[in-house]
Amino acid sequence: MKLSARNVLAGKVVEVVLGTTTAHVRIDIGGGAIVTSSITNEAVADLDLKVGDAVSAIVKSSDVIVGK
Template sequence: MKLSARNVLEGTVKEIKKGATTAHVLIDVKGITITASITNESVDELGLHVGGKAKAIIKSSEVIVGVD
């Protein structure tokens, strides 16, 4: 599937922290860590596990730009 989202970053799952309904998934993308908050169900349905491949997908309209 191709996506309209401008940012589709391929990486490897580094850590998964499950909460009551929401999980935080850390994905390593070429040395950059991207954190995603997704449902626990999604973690299970996608079969996410540490060391597995995963993509971090981000719409460009969700990105804020900062300058020091």
């Protein structure tokens, strides 16, 4: 499935932390950059996310703020 989101950044899961309903997943996208995503615990189970998994960090362009 191709996505309209302009940012599909390939990377590797380096950490998964489960909360009561919300989990935090950290993804190494290379170049020294680590991206953090907060998703539902259900999504972690649904995607069977584990450290080492090859994943994409997906972000809509309207959700990116520029700082200068």
